[in-house]
Amino acid sequence: MTEHKHFIVRYKTFAIVWALLGGLTALTVAASRVDLGAGNIWVALVIAATKSALVIFFFMNLRQEARLFKVGLLAVLTILAIFIGFTFFDVLYR
Amino acid sequence: MSHEHRDDTGARFGMWVFLYTEVILFSGLFILYAVSLAKFPAPYSIASHKLNIYFGTINTLVLLTSSLTMAMAITAIQRGRIKQTLMLCSSTVGLAILFLVNKFFEWSAEIGHGIYPGSEELAAMGPGVTSFFNLYYFTAGLHGFHVIVGATLICVVTLRVAKGKVNSERYVLLENSALYWHLVDLVWIFLFPLYYLIL
Numbered sequence: 001m002t003e004h005k006h007f008i009v010r011y012k013t014f015a016i017v018w019a020l021l022g023g024l025t026a027l028t029v030a031a032s033r034v035d036l037g038a039g040n041i042w043v044a045l046v047i048a049a050t051k052s053a054l055v056i057f058f059f060m061n062l063r064q065e066a067r068l069f070k071v072g073l074l075a076v077l078t079i080l081a082i083f084i085g086f087t088f089f090d091v092l093y094r
Numbered sequence: 095m096s097h098e099h100r101d102d103t104g105a106r107f108g109m110w111v112f113l114y115t116e117v118i119l120f121s122g123l124f125i126l127y128a129v130s131l132a133k134f135p136a137p138y139s140i141a142s143h144k145l146n147i148y149f150g151t152i153n154t155l156v157l158l159t160s161s162l163t164m165a166m167a168i169t170a171i172q173r174g175r176i177k178q179t180l181m182l183c184s185s186t187v188g189l190a191i192l193f194l195v196n197k198f199f200e201w202s203a204e205i206g207h208g209i210y211p212g213s214e215e216l217a218a219m220g221p222g223v224t225s226f227f228n229l230y231y232f233t234a235g236l237h238g239f240h241v242i243v244g245a246t247l248i249c250v251v252t253l254r255v256a257k258g259k260v261n262s263e264r265y266v267l268l269e270n271s272a273l274y275w276h277l278v279d280l281v282w283i284f285l286f287p288l289y290y291l292i293l
Contacts, residue, residue, distance in 0.1 A: 008173060048287055052280055
């Protein structure tokens with residue numbers, strides 16, 4: 001594979017991402033104490049997905065990797081969506 | 095001068111491919127969770143309240159911080175600051191141990207209350223609560239196993255950094271261990287709200 005020269009990420013960038021992750025953790029705990037009915041689970045999932053994106057793009061440095069890495073992740077998420085979708089087609093309409 | 099064969103991007107991509115399969119592995123368990131939650135919404139809420147939210151939240155912060163120290167370790171080695179790299183890797187391992195110690199106390203308390211797979215007290219709480227705790231122990235257990243593997247890997251890399259085999263010119267092993275460690279964090283990011291925070 002062709003080498004991409006990555007720039008060195010500064011400590012400060014990582015510290016900001018960490019602070020955001022901490023803030024989102026507080027938010028997910030707070031949101032879970034409010035009764036939103038079925039909305040609770042969706043709020044939790046949206047916050048978890050946002051936290052994941054921060055970890056993947058900054059800590060795992062996906063933003064500096066070649067396109068192949070990103071396409072691979074997208075493929076996994078697509079397979080996962082099909083996996084979840086088909087499971088619920090079955091379970092919800094029995 | 096001998097020509098050196100190496101492909102760091104390829105090595106990292108190999109790690110990513112492995113992590114894609116790890117995502118699928120844990121997804122199977124999360125889908126099982128989703129299906130059971132749809133089937134037993136009320137018992138899942140009752141069961142979730144039996145988990146200790148403080149342990150869960152503290153362990154979330156411990157893992158997030160350990161991901162931070164691991165990400166910083168890569169910056170440190172790229173800058174050639176070996177001492178800092180060693181300190182950051184050791185902090186990550188320390189936080190991993192802290193996570194497991196918390197987990198030990200948490201599980202001890204739950205098992206002490208008769209909540210463990212196969213217990214009669216758990217069976218008496220009905221199929222919904224039983225399904226919640228079986229999945230909880232299996233998913234958190236598999237996650238805990240990943241914590242042990244990740245921490246061991248980081249220990250090995252730390253020794254190689256100390257010996258100079260992993261250095262500012264050659265650190266893909268450190269990058270790959272860090273990638274694995276971040277996956278452990280990612281799994282917990284979903285596990286925590288789904289198991290500890292259902293109202």
